[in-house]
Amino acid sequence: xxxxxxxxxxxxxxxxxxxxxxxxxxxxxxxxxxxxxxxxxxxxxxxxxxxxxxxxxxxxxxxxxxxxxxxxxxxxxxxxxxxxxxxxxxxxxxxxxxxxxxxxxxxxxxxxxxxxxxxxxxxxxxxxxxxxxxxxxxxxxxxxxxxxxxxxxxxxxxxxxxxxxxxxxxxxxxxxxxxxxxxxxxxxxxxxxxxxxxxxxxxxxxxxxxxxxxxxxxxxxxxxxxxxxxxxxxxxxxxxxxxxxxxxxxxxxxxxxxxxxxxxxxxxxxxxxxxxxxxxxxxxxxxxxxxxxxxxxxxxxxxxxxxxxxxxxxxxxxxxxxxxxxxxxxxxxxxxxxxxxxxxxxxxxxxxxxx
Numbered sequence: 001x002x003x004x005x006x007x008x009x010x011x012x013x014x015x016x017x018x019x020x021x022x023x024x025x026x027x028x029x030x031x032x033x034x035x036x037x038x039x040x041x042x043x044x045x046x047x048x049x050x051x052x053x054x055x056x057x058x059x060x061x062x063x064x065x066x067x068x069x070x071x072x073x074x075x076x077x078x079x080x081x082x083x084x085x086x087x088x089x090x091x092x093x094x095x096x097x098x099x100x101x102x103x104x105x106x107x108x109x110x111x112x113x114x115x116x117x118x119x120x121x122x123x124x125x126x127x128x129x130x131x132x133x134x135x136x137x138x139x140x141x142x143x144x145x146x147x148x149x150x151x152x153x154x155x156x157x158x159x160x161x162x163x164x165x166x167x168x169x170x171x172x173x174x175x176x177x178x179x180x181x182x183x184x185x186x187x188x189x190x191x192x193x194x195x196x197x198x199x200x201x202x203x204x205x206x207x208x209x210x211x212x213x214x215x216x217x218x219x220x221x222x223x224x225x226x227x228x229x230x231x232x233x234x235x236x237x238x239x240x241x242x243x244x245x246x247x248x249x250x251x252x253x254x255x256x257x258x259x260x261x262x263x264x265x266x267x268x269x270x271x272x273x274x275x276x277x278x279x280x281x282x283x284x285x286x287x288x289x290x291x292x293x294x295x296x297x298x299x300x301x302x303x304x305x306x307x308x309x310x311x312x313x314x315x316x317x318x319x320x321x322x323x324x325x326x327x328x329x330x331x332x333x334x335x336x337x338x339x340x341x342x343x344x345x346x347x348x349x350x351x352x353x354x355x
Contacts, residue, residue, distance in 0.1 A: 011039035
């Protein structure tokens with residue numbers, strides 16, 4: 001059995017913890033540049049505000065219904081998410097953090113899963129103030145459906161093997177995890193409108209007409225666990241990358257420097273780049289420092305020196321021609337054209353390879 005734990009309206013709920021006056025009010029949280037709505041409270045959803053809707057389209061609704069608008073605070077959301085994931089990890093041995101507000105938990109073998117889920121939900125709310133919904137089923141895809149039902153009822157919902165067919169019969173094909181707008185249109189053209197109809201479709205037809213991903217989703221809906229919990233979360237933390245776009249250096253010159261540090265340990269690579277006389281070295285040194293900073297952000301308790309990081313991969317791809325103007329005497333200007341490139345740098349811990 002797999003349980004999906006999801007924070008209800010994550011960004012809005014985080015804002016409400018520190019601003020209680022937002023409770024029971026329509027609230028939206030905007031993107032980085034305050035361009036569009038990326039989170040909505042249930043009250044805001046009831047007003048017809050859509051996910052990703054531009055702010056300029058919401059001006060009348062905001063004034064008419066006194067909608068509270070907040071800019072995103074991703075540092076706060078990440079911290080609150082970390083608290084919840086820590087609580088869950090202490091109470092269950094196997095957890096996969098799927099996103100900032102979702103995680104899958106293996107609850108196989110638990111004597112009373114519903115009672116455990118209700119206790120966990122109550123504990124999370126008492127310790128953090130954030131409401132969560134928990135959906136439980138035999139597979140990941142089914143637990144997604146269970147979680148959706150849980151949001152509209154008591155907050156915890158278990159889909160038993162006997163209830164699966166009834167749930168799938170009333171679930172629209174558009175509401176399935178992993179099925180987008182274009183794919184749902186293709187399925188409807190074949191007469192598949194519900195999840196149950198997809199389950200009953202011939203396996204070979206699904207494989208021939210669509211991809212292997214849809215075939216796996218079909219098996220998940222039948223109760224066959226195909227998408228297992230990811231046990232390599234910690235391993236992924238040991239691999240980071242940084243990217244530099246439109247760097248004003250010719251790809252040939254950048255590749256010469258990149259080849260000299262490929263496969264080297266980060267300490268040696270930083271020394272080589274620091275004392276190199278080539279123009280591209282300075283830009284590559286900054287990119288390497290950025291990748292190291294990304295590793296530290298993913299491994300807050302880790303030590304860079306103990307991790308024994310090295311440059312696993314470094315790619316240099318040609319980019320467009322940069323056009324610039326250079327001032328010239330008598331109010332004129334020279335048009336300058338310069339080649340550019342994209343650089344991708346990947347770091348990995350030697351400890352991961354040794355293990």
